[in-house]
Amino acid sequence: MTQVFKFGGASVKDADGIKNLAEIVKLNSTKPLLIVISAMGKTTNALEKLTDSYFYQKEDIEQVFDEIKGYHFQILHQLFTDASHPVFDEIANTFVEIDWIIEDEPQDTYNFIYDQIVSVGELVSTKIVSHYLNYLDISNKWLDARSYIQTNNTYREAKIDWTKTESLIQKDLPKLLESQIAVTQGFIGNTSENFTTTLGREGSDFTAAIFASCLNAEAVTVWKDVPGILNADPKLFSDCHKFDELSYAEAIEMTYYGATVIHPKTIKPLQNKLIPLYVKPFLAPKENGTIIKEALVEITTPIVIVKQNQILVTLKTRDLSFITENHLKEIFKAFADANIKVNTLQISALSFSASFDFRADKFEAFKATVQSNYELRFNTGIKLMTIRHADENSIKKYITGEVYLEQRSRNTAQFVLKDE
Ligand code: ASP
Ligand code: MG
Numbered sequence: 001m002t003q004v005f006k007f008g009g010a011s012v013k014d015a016d017g018i019k020n021l022a023e024i025v026k027l028n029s030t031k032p033l034l035i036v037i038s039a040m041g042k043t044t045n046a047l048e049k050l051t052d053s054y055f056y057q058k059e060d061i062e063q064v065f066d067e068i069k070g071y072h073f074q075i076l077h078q079l080f081t082d083a084s085h086p087v088f089d090e091i092a093n094t095f096v097e098i099d100w101i102i103e104d105e106p107q108d109t110y111n112f113i114y115d116q117i118v119s120v121g122e123l124v125s126t127k128i129v130s131h132y133l134n135y136l137d138i139s140n141k142w143l144d145a146r147s148y149i150q151t152n153n154t155y156r157e158a159k160i161d162w163t164k165t166e167s168l169i170q171k172d173l174p175k176l177l178e179s180q181i182a183v184t185q186g187f188i189g190n191t192s193e194n195f196t197t198t199l200g201r202e203g204s205d206f207t208a209a210i211f212a213s214c215l216n217a218e219a220v221t222v223w224k225d226v227p228g229i230l231n232a233d234p235k236l237f238s239d240c241h242k243f244d245e246l247s248y249a250e251a252i253e254m255t256y257y258g259a260t261v262i263h264p265k266t267i268k269p270l271q272n273k274l275i276p277l278y279v280k281p282f283l284a285p286k287e288n289g290t291i292i293k294e295a296l297v298e299i300t301t302p303i304v305i306v307k308q309n310q311i312l313v314t315l316k317t318r319d320l321s322f323i324t325e326n327h328l329k330e331i332f333k334a335f336a337d338a339n340i341k342v343n344t345l346q347i348s349a350l351s352f353s354a355s356f357d358f359r360a361d362k363f364e365a366f367k368a369t370v371q372s373n374y375e376l377r378f379n380t381g382i383k384l385m386t387i388r389h390a391d392e393n394s395i396k397k398y399i400t401g402e403v404y405l406e407q408r409s410r411n412t413a414q415f416v417l418k419d420e
Contacts, residue, residue, distance in 0.1 A: 001031065001032070001216075001217065001218035002031070002032040002033070002174070002177055002212075002215050002216075002217040002218060003028065003031050003032065003033050003034070003035060003217065003218055003220075003221065004033075004034045004036065004208050004211055004212040004215070004217050004220045004221070004346065005024075005025070005028070005033060005034070005035045005036065005208075005220075005223065006035075006037075006038075006186060006204055006205055006207075006208035006219050006220065006222045006223065007021055007035065007036070007037050007038065007129075007223050007282070008038045008205075008219070008222070008223070009038045009039055009040060009041050009042065009043065010041070010046065010222060010224070010225045011144065011223050011224070011225065011282045012037060012038070012040045012041070012125055012129065013040055013041030013042075014041070014075060014078075015052075015071065015075050015079050016338060017282075017284050018075070018079060018128070018129055018132055018285070019079075020282060021129065021174050021223075022132065022133055023176065023284070023285070024223065024282065024285045025133060025138055026179065027285060027286075028417070029118055029138065029181060030378070031218070032174075032177035032178055033177070033181045033182075034177060034181075034182050034184065034211055034215070034217075035129075035140075035181065035182065035183045035184070036145075036184055036185070036186045036204055036207050036208040036211065037096075037122070037125050037129055037185065037186060037204070037321055038122060038123045038125065038187060038204040039121025039122050039124075039125050039187075040071075040072065040075070040121070040122075040124075040128075041071070042123070042202070043068065043071070043072075043121040043124075044118060044121050044187075046064065046067065046068045046071075047068065047117055047118040047121050048114070048118060049063045049064050049152055049265050050065055050098070050102075051110075051113060051114045051118060052119060054101070054102045054106060054113065054117070055106050055110050055113060057106075059103065061102065065095075065098065065102070067141055068095075069095055070122055072091060072095075072128070073088075073091070075093060075128065076088060076128060078176060079128070079132050079135075080131075080132070080135065081294055082154040082416050085131070085135070086131075087128065087131040087132075090127055090131070091124055091261065092171070093127065094120060094123050094124050094127060095106075095120065095124070095140050097130055098117055098120055099278050101113065101116055101117060101398070102117075109155070110344060110361075111155035112155045112158045112195070113234045114155065114156055114198070115155045115156060115158075115188075115195075115196050115197050115198045116195070116196055116199060118288075119185075119187070119188040119196045119198055121202075121420060122182050122185035122186060122187050123169050123185060123188075124181050125185075126142060126184060127142060127182070127319075129183055130142035130183040132165035133181070136374075139181065140181040140182060140183050141176065141178060141179060141180050141181070141182050141183070142182075142183050142184070143182050143184040144184070144185075145185040145186070145189070145207065146188060146189060146190035146196060147168065147186045147190070148165060148168045148169050148173070148184075148211070148268045149165055149188065149189035149199075149207060149210060150164040150165045150168065150191075150192070150199075151189035151190065151191060151193065151197045151199070153191045153193070153195065154184065154195065154196060154197075155197055155198070155199075156190075156197075156198055156200065156201055156338070157199070157200045158189050158197035158198065160189070160199075160349060162224050164217065165210060165214060166214045167305065168213060169214035170214060170215075172214060173214075174210075174215060176359075177215075184207075184211075185204075185206070185207070186203060186204020186206075186207040186208065187203040187204045187207060187214070187297060188207075189201055193270065200263075200265075202260065202263045203263055203265075203386060204263070205222055205262050205263035206263045206265040207267070208220050208222065209265070209266040209269045209270050209277075210269060210288065210399050211245055212248065212269075212270060212273075212275050213269040213270065213272065213273050214274065216273060216275075216392075217275055218275070219275060219276045219277070219278060220270060220275060220277045220278070221277075221278040221279075221280055221284040222277065222279050222280070223276070223280055223281075223285070224261065224280070224282060225281070225282065225283070226229065226261065226279075226281060226282065227247060227281045227284070227287065227289065228242045228243065228244070228279050228281070228288070228289035229242070229243050229251070229254075229262075229279050229284065229290040229292070230242050230261075230291030231243070231261075231301045231302065231303045231304065232303070232304040232398075233260075233304075233306060236306060237304065237398070238307075241289050241301050242290065243299070243301075243326075244288065244290060244291070245290065245291050245292075245293070245295055245326075246290060246291075246292050246295070246297065246299070247292070247294065247295045247296065247297055248270070248271035248292060248293065248294060250297075250299055250388075251267050251277075251292045251295060252264075252267045252268065252271075253412075254303060254305060255267065255415075257305045257384075257385065257386035257388070257412070258305050258306070258307030258309070258343075258386065259303075259305045260299070262277065262279065262292075263285040267292065269296070269338070270292075274293075274294055276291055276293040277291070277292040277293075278290070278291050278292075279292070286293065298388055299388070300389060300391065302386040302387050302388065302389050302390055302391060302394035302398075303387070303389060304385065304386070304387055304394070304398050305385070305386045305387075305388070306383055306384070306385050307343065307357070307383060307384040307385075307386070308383045308419055309358050309383075310355045310356065310357060310358060310382040310383055310384050310416065310419075311353070311355065311356060311357075311358040311363060311380050311382060311404065312353060312354075312355045312378060312379045312381075312382050312416055313356075313363075313366075313376060313377070313378045313381065314351050314352070314353045314376070314378070314402055315331065315351065315352045315353075315355055315370060315374040315375070315376055315378045316350055316351050316352075316374060316375045317350070317373065317374055317375075318320060318372075318373055318374060320350065322350065323347055323348070323350065323352050325350065327348045327352070328347070328352070330370075330373065331352060331370060331374075334366050334369040334370050335354075335356075335366060337364075337365070337366075337369065338362045338365040338369070339362055339363050340356050340357075340363075340366055341356060341357070342354045342355070342356050343355050343356050343357070344384060344405060344407060344414055344416055345383055346405055346407070351404060352374075353386055354403065355382060355416045358380055358382075361405050363378075376402075377399045379404065379418075381418065381419050382404065382416060382418065382419055383399065383400060383416075383417060383418075383419040384414065384415070384416050385399060385414070385417065386412060386413070386414045386415075387413045387414075388411060389411060390408070390411075390412065390413040396415060399415050399417070401417050401418050401420050402417055402418045403415050403416070403417045404417060404418070
């Protein structure tokens, strides 16, 4: 049965990472294998910057683009000693697609242009890895994910057309995978008009889950720079605890509150088909990592999830009347229309407060709608901390600084606080 592997940007950030990926693939090449890969290192951030420079016609556009190309070619030279290898031309040609976009002034919407430019990160990373594996005699086929992953045209947050996607994947992939390893892109999709879309930042995990679900795969393995799923982010806290096993439900809750170890949309399609998800360390591929599956494991270790870059908004009616259900209806319509997902909320007699992920364009759209009826105040530089299975000790340990808003239920405590 088919295995789906996903390698994120950190695992392919340099030549050593790609060599390590090849070792992992070699260890696992006895079963049909589909490999989903993200853009290398911080490429997606760099391509976002390039999109910005192009859209706003900034001076630094050539410099930003040169850095991106330079980074990839440096890795290519480290992987392929023979500079006449066809991969060099192929990567150069793929970058030319960006040249074609940026040579004219922007005519399309920001989000459309974003997807056309940012998707190139995944196209080049997969071409490099696919060529490198073939170069090592790990025979594989490069696949364009856009021939399979079909979406609507909500650029930057495209929604999957599951029916079309499933039929395309089932049509020829199972057969192909019987004879060959396949390498494809995470994060990107295709509209019915054949334009490239992206599925939202960190969306490559989701891509792996879509392929796995449509292929009825045996398992998905996400290879990461952590030993597995930990109870807190090791970059922010010391003495973290690794879980050997988590239930789908716990994993969904964790990602819902903002755990970044797995993209939030990844778990559900796997749970529906009872496909286990392994999170394993790419530097110690024989270790067990964490397995997420249908399980009754009781978690007692508090799990800490930090969501940065939040905005806290407080609304008061302009006529200073009480906040009623009709106001809430109006406010939530404004959230929905601006495509804002509320993370926490608190309502008192005269005010309504909510926190959500800060994105300037969405916030401005929301503000424009509510401004006529409400007085709006806001704070940025805010983080949301969620503790699952919280107790007094864990709250004391993890929550420090000025708390703006606090909410507790039986299982979960949440704090909106200043991000220091
Ligand atoms: N490269 C994309 C990003 O950085 C998708 C991913 O890595 O999952 O958001
Ligand atoms: Mg990435």
